[in-house]
Amino acid sequence: MPNSRILEISVGIFVAVGIAALLVLAVNVSNVSGFSAGSQYTITANFDDVSGLKPRSAVSIAGVTVGRVTSIVVDPETYEAVVAMTIDARFNDVPVDSSVGIYTAGLLGEKYVGIEPGGAPDVLEEGSVIRLTQSSIVLEKLISQFLFSQSDKKEE
């Protein structure tokens, strides 16, 4: 049995290393520091189609992540998808007439919500609803749209 001083020091090191490892996991691996509770606000947007978007997907402005999707539900009357997302409070002057769209990172990548800032003087705040939305691009729909537009042209 080593003497008590060495024992205490090594236990101290053990606990410190363990807590440091937990901190590394929290900050470096999961990046918890960017979104501490309280310094954020929630907005919602209605989409016709959110295929591929999931809770925890990123919300970004000009490619920079500013928030996360928190929930996706279907409006029982309009059958639209209601997407709630939290935005970091640092980005508190996003114009109210901004538009949102669902985009794909790369060809096969993750879906994310992109905010296209508008020009109105009023800004988005807790509970705001964004009106201008562009739905998720679904490959099948895209192809059929393209075919229809071709046939329309021919008729002219």
Add this chain to the structure above:
Amino acid sequence: MFDWFAQLGRSAIDFFARLGSEVLLFLQAIAAFKALVFRPALIIQQLFSIGVRSMLIIIVSGFFVGMVLGLQGYNTLIDFGAEESLGVMVALSLVRELGPVVTALLYAGRAGSALTAEIGLMKATEQLSGLEMMAVNPVERILAPRLLAGIISMPLLAAMFSAVGVFGGYLVGVDMLGVDTGAYWSQMQARVDFEQDIIQGVIKSVVFGVVTTWIAVYEGYTCLPTSEGVSRSTTRTVVYSALAVLGLDFLLTALML
């Protein structure tokens, strides 16, 4: 015919009697945690022999497991052109599953078996009886501090395992195989959630800490006080711990998903 029923009844009664006494013992040990607050020296000593002495094997194993994950993950992901997701894969596998599970398995082999052998030998050499006759309750003096130290050590060890593993995966993926550094970290940070992944991993390792340490001290406390009895109990500790950890891992994953 009736013999058969009697046999069944007897084993059922035995089983519940043993279960009951084990639960009682466990509650006694938990109740003794309160008194331990005033005797930190006891816990520090156990943290040393349980935690500090397991640290090296956990860190080295974590590093190798991380490197293997990096290598295998890269070879699989490259086929889909998704090698940028290597960081996510390594981190999620470690934090959610491999960290808590492999740490608990190694812990059972390293610290659990040592605990059983130590307590078993104390029993075989009448030290536990001696404590009782000195009016010192061995459940409070021997079992409780070891259990508490195990519960504290396990999440810390699992966190070390995961953190070192992520670094090992980085070493292989980024330095050796050429995955982009930024992609490794940013994809990881974007997809690993603090509450969903890290906290769940910690919860798992706390549960494993309770279960494996309890199995170890209980096996030691109830072993036959002979050299054969001690060796058998030590083996049982490792086997039961491994089974309990793997079974509970499935259960916890299913519950928390």
Add this chain to the structure above:
Amino acid sequence: MPSTDNNLVRIRDLHFSRGHSKIFNGIDIDIPKGKITAIMGPSGTGKTTLLKLIGGQLKPQQGTILFHGENIPAMKTKKLYEVRKKMGMLFQSGALLTDMSVFDNIAFPLREHTELPEVMIRDLVLMKLQAVGLRGARDLNPSQLSGGMARRVAFARAIALDPEMIMFDEPFTGQDPISMGVLVQLIRSMNEALELTSVMVSHDIEETMAIADKVYIISQGKIMGYGSPEEMNQSDSPWISQFVHGEADGPVHFHYQARSYSDDIFAGENRD
């Protein structure tokens, strides 16, 4: 039967069995205050079990064990631990805690049960070690002690809290003549100096008879006889006489139960 006033422990109608084997089948024992009582009997008669019953580590199926008039088997755990502070027990192996030094072993009960300052604990420990002649061995580990020394350390530990009664479990077994002599001397002198009540379980006739004030002889779950060592020596019971004088054959047979020797021999010849 001696009067109850000077008995520290009174055991009445004690029954204890382990599994299917009956170990005690209704025994009565009185342990007088300030005396050395020896409990003797052949190996495997549950002498150690008796000490554990008195210490409350085992519970009898039937019967009472009164310590200071209070029934030990009926005690709640907390009360039992209080009572145990008044008892010391010397285990056959010494039962020293192997992860601490001799000094810490003796200091252990003091540190656990008293709030004494460390200086005072040191003085007390050195006093106890001096009494057993091992003050110089205080920094050794239990693994460095010989069997006899370990028992002396355990003795010092058992008297650390100044108990009223000490129980000795086979104190002389496996000792060389010198350490045996030391232990005999120690038990006798401590008993007198500290006014201890001693209970000793042993099958070493000579040494036990030399220091005991009262002897009980147990066999097959029954008391075969009791009295002073002289009375035992002169007993006309053939069983006691065989035990006390260590004769090979008598009421207790040399041979383990078997069918007749000639049958066994011929059974082998007739086999094929």
